[in-house]
Amino acid sequence: xxxxxxxxxxxxxxxxxxxxxxxxxxxxxxxxxxxxxxxxxxxxxxxxxxxxxxxxxxxxxxxxxxxxxxxxxxxxxxxxxxxxxxxxxxxxxxxxxxxxxxxxxxxxxxxxxxxxxxxxxxxxxxxxxxxxxxxxxxxxxxxxxxxxxxxxxxxxxxxxxxxxxxxxxxxxxxxxx
Numbered sequence: 001x002x003x004x005x006x007x008x009x010x011x012x013x014x015x016x017x018x019x020x021x022x023x024x025x026x027x028x029x030x031x032x033x034x035x036x037x038x039x040x041x042x043x044x045x046x047x048x049x050x051x052x053x054x055x056x057x058x059x060x061x062x063x064x065x066x067x068x069x070x071x072x073x074x075x076x077x078x079x080x081x082x083x084x085x086x087x088x089x090x091x092x093x094x095x096x097x098x099x100x101x102x103x104x105x106x107x108x109x110x111x112x113x114x115x116x117x118x119x120x121x122x123x124x125x126x127x128x129x130x131x132x133x134x135x136x137x138x139x140x141x142x143x144x145x146x147x148x149x150x151x152x153x154x155x156x157x158x159x160x161x162x163x164x165x166x167x168x169x170x171x172x173x174x175x176x177x
Contacts, residue, residue, distance in 0.1 A: 029103045033093060040111045040126075043134045044087040045176060050146035054080050055154050057165060066166060075163055077151050079170035086127035087135065089113075094124050136174035144177065 017025065048054075060067045060074040067074055094104045108115075113126040139147050151167055154160065 025099060026103060029100050033100070033104055033107065040089060040108070040113060040128055043131075043136060043174065044089075045138045046081075046084045046087060046130050046135050048084070048137060048139045048143055048147055050143050050150070052083055053150075053154075054083050055151040056080060057154075057160060060166075066168065071164065073163055075160075075165045077154070077165055077167045079172070081130045081132045081137075081170065081172055084130050084137070086114075086129055088125050088127050090123050090125050092123045132171045133173050135172070136176045137170070137172040138176040141177065 017028075020028075055077050057075045058078040060076050062069075064076075066076050091104060091108070094101050108126055111128065113128045115124060115126055155163075155165060
């Protein structure tokens, strides 16, 4: 029985990998990247930040389920989840080799991600839009009052003064406090 010791450099690297046929290397990369790519589909946290104006009025049309034929204005508040910061995911494998990068970028594009070129990190970060049905809206305890008050504060702005407005819940199906 050998004692437990960390592997040395030669045990950690697979120096014969570049000598494998390209198809086999690509298959190995795809398998290694599969869980990473699936991370983009997993529910993520998106963060409520006060003062960004997430609530706006929307005029309800007769085709909307909330339409009230007895209401002359038919105004409803809408929570704009698209104004939340996008979900950011680090992709360290993209820096391993040109082969890995060439396989990762098309997979990420297929998942609807964008490259976040504004970061100063050596590891590229990618973003995707918020998915209101799967992602969780996180509201920090210090921001809970702001979240609850924001739609009411919006009601008292000049463009909505003296108007009857319905306030349905945000389309975000998951909430984290």
